[in-house]
Amino acid sequence: MSGPLADLRVIELCDELGQYAGKLLGDLGADVVKVEPPGGSSARAIGPFVKDIPGPDRSLNFWYHNTNKRSVVLDIEGDAGDRARFAQLCAGADVLIEDRQPGALAALGLGEAELRAANPRLIVCSITPFGQTGPWKDHATSDLVALALGGPMVMNGYDQEDAPGAPPIRGHGDQGYNTASHHALHGILAALFYRDRTGAGQYIDCSMHEALSQTVEVGMPYWLYARTDVFRQTARHAAAQRTEPWLVHAKDGKDLILFGVGRDNTSWKQLKKWYQAAGFGLQFDEPRFDEPLARQGGTGSPEAAELRAETAKFVAAHDAEAIYRGGQERDQAWGVIRAPDETLADPHWWDRGHFVHTTGEGVDEPVAMPGAPYLLSATPWELRRPAPKLGEHTAEVLAELASG
Amino acid sequence: MADLPLSGIRVCDLTWIIAGPTATRVLADFGAEVIRVEHAQAVDAIRLGRPIVGDGPTLNNSGFFSYFNRNKKSILLNVRHPMGMDVLKKLIAASDVVVENFSSGVMESWELDYPQLKAIRPDIIYCSISGFGHSGRDKAFTTWGPTAQALCGLAITSGLPGKMPAGWGYSYMDHTAGYAGAIAIMAALHHRNRTGEGQHIDISQVEAGIVLNGPAVLDYTVNGRSWRREGMPPGNHAWEPAVAPHNTYRCAGDDRWVAIAAMNDAEWQALVRAMDEPAWAADPRFATNAGRLAHQEGLDARIAAWTAPQEDYAVMALLQAAGVRAGVCQRASDRFERDPQLAARDWWHRLEHGEMGEVDYDGVVPKLSLTPGQLRSAGPLLGQDTWSVLEEVAGMTPEEIAEHEAMGVLM
Numbered sequence: 001m002s003g004p005l006a007d008l009r010v011i012e013l014c015d016e017l018g019q020y021a022g023k024l025l026g027d028l029g030a031d032v033v034k035v036e037p038p039g040g041s042s043a044r045a046i047g048p049f050v051k052d053i054p055g056p057d058r059s060l061n062f063w064y065h066n067t068n069k070r071s072v073v074l075d076i077e078g079d080a081g082d083r084a085r086f087a088q089l090c091a092g093a094d095v096l097i098e099d100r101q102p103g104a105l106a107a108l109g110l111g112e113a114e115l116r117a118a119n120p121r122l123i124v125c126s127i128t129p130f131g132q133t134g135p136w137k138d139h140a141t142s143d144l145v146a147l148a149l150g151g152p153m154v155m156n157g158y159d160q161e162d163a164p165g166a167p168p169i170r171g172h173g174d175q176g177y178n179t180a181s182h183h184a185l186h187g188i189l190a191a192l193f194y195r196d197r198t199g200a201g202q203y204i205d206c207s208m209h210e211a212l213s214q215t216v217e218v219g220m221p222y223w224l225y226a227r228t229d230v231f232r233q234t235a236r237h238a239a240a241q242r243t244e245p246w247l248v249h250a251k252d253g254k255d256l257i258l259f260g261v262g263r264d265n266t267s268w269k270q271l272k273k274w275y276q277a278a279g280f281g282l283q284f285d286e287p288r289f290d291e292p293l294a295r296q297g298g299t300g301s302p303e304a305a306e307l308r309a310e311t312a313k314f315v316a317a318h319d320a321e322a323i324y325r326g327g328q329e330r331d332q333a334w335g336v337i338r339a340p341d342e343t344l345a346d347p348h349w350w351d352r353g354h355f356v357h358t359t360g361e362g363v364d365e366p367v368a369m370p371g372a373p374y375l376l377s378a379t380p381w382e383l384r385r386p387a388p389k390l391g392e393h394t395a396e397v398l399a400e401l402a403s404g
Numbered sequence: 405m406a407d408l409p410l411s412g413i414r415v416c417d418l419t420w421i422i423a424g425p426t427a428t429r430v431l432a433d434f435g436a437e438v439i440r441v442e443h444a445q446a447v448d449a450i451r452l453g454r455p456i457v458g459d460g461p462t463l464n465n466s467g468f469f470s471y472f473n474r475n476k477k478s479i480l481l482n483v484r485h486p487m488g489m490d491v492l493k494k495l496i497a498a499s500d501v502v503v504e505n506f507s508s509g510v511m512e513s514w515e516l517d518y519p520q521l522k523a524i525r526p527d528i529i530y531c532s533i534s535g536f537g538h539s540g541r542d543k544a545f546t547t548w549g550p551t552a553q554a555l556c557g558l559a560i561t562s563g564l565p566g567k568m569p570a571g572w573g574y575s576y577m578d579h580t581a582g583y584a585g586a587i588a589i590m591a592a593l594h595h596r597n598r599t600g601e602g603q604h605i606d607i608s609q610v611e612a613g614i615v616l617n618g619p620a621v622l623d624y625t626v627n628g629r630s631w632r633r634e635g636m637p638p639g640n641h642a643w644e645p646a647v648a649p650h651n652t653y654r655c656a657g658d659d660r661w662v663a664i665a666a667m668n669d670a671e672w673q674a675l676v677r678a679m680d681e682p683a684w685a686a687d688p689r690f691a692t693n694a695g696r697l698a699h700q701e702g703l704d705a706r707i708a709a710w711t712a713p714q715e716d717y718a719v720m721a722l723l724q725a726a727g728v729r730a731g732v733c734q735r736a737s738d739r740f741e742r743d744p745q746l747a748a749r750d751w752w753h754r755l756e757h758g759e760m761g762e763v764d765y766d767g768v769v770p771k772l773s774l775t776p777g778q779l780r781s782a783g784p785l786l787g788q789d790t791w792s793v794l795e796e797v798a799g800m801t802p803e804e805i806a807e808h809e810a811m812g813v814l815m
Contacts, residue, residue, distance in 0.1 A: 064618030187770025225467025340557030341624030
């Protein structure tokens with residue numbers, strides 16, 4: 001069995017910004033040839049490293065974002081022969097993704113226009129911080145700076161009383177790069193579908209800044225429709241007004257996100273029984289708690305305040321995982337705040353075959369990491385090869401080129 | 405009508421809230437005919453969601469809804485009525501794609517799980533987006549965006565060290581599960597073009613989030629280090645690559661901040677020159693990245709003292725001119741009114757809405773040179789396309805439609 005893109009050859013000239021787009025294509029079956037400079041992609045220098053020893057083949061950032069790719073070293077900046085080889089690779093490819101500075105490839109004679117003239121079926125996608133045009137096109141960025149300018153950060157942070165004077169907060173994991181890559185995939189696959197019908201390739205200009213500006217949920221429509229900026233609040237949605245807290249601390253020091261507590265009468269009965277069996281919320285049998293609206297936070301009702309107080313005490317008397325599971329079993333869409341690695345301990349994801357095992361320099365046994373973001377019944381996501389060592393496939397790919 | 409990349413593709417859209425509608429918005433932007441199947445007795449809660457235009461919600465004046473449902477059609481159909489279910493099956497038979505984001509088990513209860521959909525239309529592409537997916541021991545559990553963000557490991561990565569998590573201030577995982585849905589659907593369409601074969605795409609919102617922190621998981625499985633440890637999350641300091649300075653700094657005005665990152669010594673030196681070479685910056689402790697990391701708090705305090713009296717955009721302009729990575733923490737109003745980059749790229753659009761009048765939109769992110777995505781229509785009024793869709797897509801006669809309406813099926 002192979003992925004839905006198994007017929008595609010992709011050339012990837014990407015570092016941190018675009019490497020996830022190449023992974024998404026490769027994980028869906030495409031043959032992704034990653035072209036790297038002689039010193040290797042800059043992503044190979046990003047930690048954490050295996051046993052904290054740096055090295056081009058020991059970056060776990062690189063391991064994760066470069067599955068299902070082959071690595072070919074070409075010195076396209078310094079060597080005319082390698083530039084010709086790069087052009088030849090693109091001549092035989094379906095897709096080129098690149099994240100170089102706007103104009104950088106064109107300056108080498110490898111611009112999208114030249115490459116597409118030689119191969120009209122080629123889809124070229126440039127993933128850049130701000131796009132190919134505009135006054136900021138050459139501005140310097142990073143994931144932090146991108147999340148600042150694009151809008152996510154100003155929506156993340158704390159209520160004043162929780163952290164006075166705290167700044168907007170960046171969530172980690174290079175989510176700016178990830179979001180840009182998701183949008184790049186939308187463009188590439190839409191263009192691919194068009195090519196399926198017409199045979200014509202095209203050029204795609206994908207801006208991380210625009211991708212982020214459109215990925216802030218209620219933040220953007222609040223301005224577009226009400227000319228209001230939402231403001232950040234601890235561990236819950238930024239909003240135009242102050243809202244009730246969602247974060248609740250458990251006995252074991254872990255936190256949960258709880259909302260909709262007692263929203264409807266059916267689940268309220270189950271919750272009440274659960275609290276009361278542990279000795280909390282004994283007053284909930286009083287008729288004043290029967291009305292759903294009275295229990296709702298934000299109404300200022302004494303019942304809502306008492307429910308919140310009893311919930312805090314109930315949760316503080318239990319471990320977080322027990323509250324999470326107990327809540328879900330009682331139709332509450334609650335969640336325990338887990339570290340990324342703590343997801344490994346939940347058997348549900350193993351039931352679904354989510355985690356996969358990879359390998360590389362410095363580990364004796366295969367190690368687990370996240371796998372498929374989607375299960376496709378006919379053409380499943382598949383880990384066919386771990387991230388390549390630097391230049392691991394140079395000879396192989398050049399031999400393929402030579403044999404046409 | 406222009407030939408768009410997904411012209412000719414029809415999507416039977418059973419989605420609601422944000423995650424599902426985000427997936428179908430991508431398809432609609434690229435030209436797919438997306439038909440939202442709605443029911444007035446169980447209306448999409450987002451139709452009542454703020455911001456609304458006017459005094460109270462009318463089901464048609466939610467900006468929240470309109471923003472996520474541009475370019476789509478809406479029909480009213482009561483699928484709990486047997487005649488309504490028959491109409492739905494006609495729509496499915498005429499569709500390439502069915503998308504839903506109900507709790508796992510709902511489609512089964514409607515007798516519309518994948519084998520049954522396949523019996524109606526053999527090459528159907530069926531995409532389900534649920535909290536935990538359609539398999540696994542906890543498949544009946546449910547999520548909202550913030551639940552998913554807690555469970556997948558995203559929420560804990562956002563916050564100041566020693567504080568409670570700040571989490572995500574919006575449903576990032578509603579967007580991202582939807583983005584994953586659009587990717588998988590379009591990839592499956594390509595496979596169908598080649599082979600004639602459809603399939604079921606099963607997306608778990610939590611899984612779509614677990615994949616966004618792969619290096620953190622590997623740091624545990626390879627090095628035994630969990631993100632749940634002293635000093636983590638590191639706030640706006642860098643995790644990896646570990647560099648300094650890397651933070652947000654307060655500027656003049658109310659809650660105005662600029663983010664600055666120096667990824668190496670050369671960028672640090674450029675920052676020092678842009679700050680006009682203050683004496684403190686010559687301190688040998690700050691000469692190397694290791695030294696700057698070890699004395700990050702002192703470093704941050706000095707940079708913050710430099711930015712504090714200045715206007716944020718002025719700091720950004722000064723630093724960018726020096727080649728230093730810097731950007732204002734922009735609000736939505738800043739992006740709409742002050743951001744010259746978005747303006748220069750014609751990012752903002754205006755469409756006529758059936759009830760709200762002229763409304764503003766942002767554009768289509770990936771700009772395709774030959775067949776760019778388009779904004780053709782604002783979010784649909786509830787049921788505005790019922791008659792035309794039933795006639796043109798389901799192949800019903802006006803008499804049949806009128807009969808269905810009289811029987812209370814089209815509500």
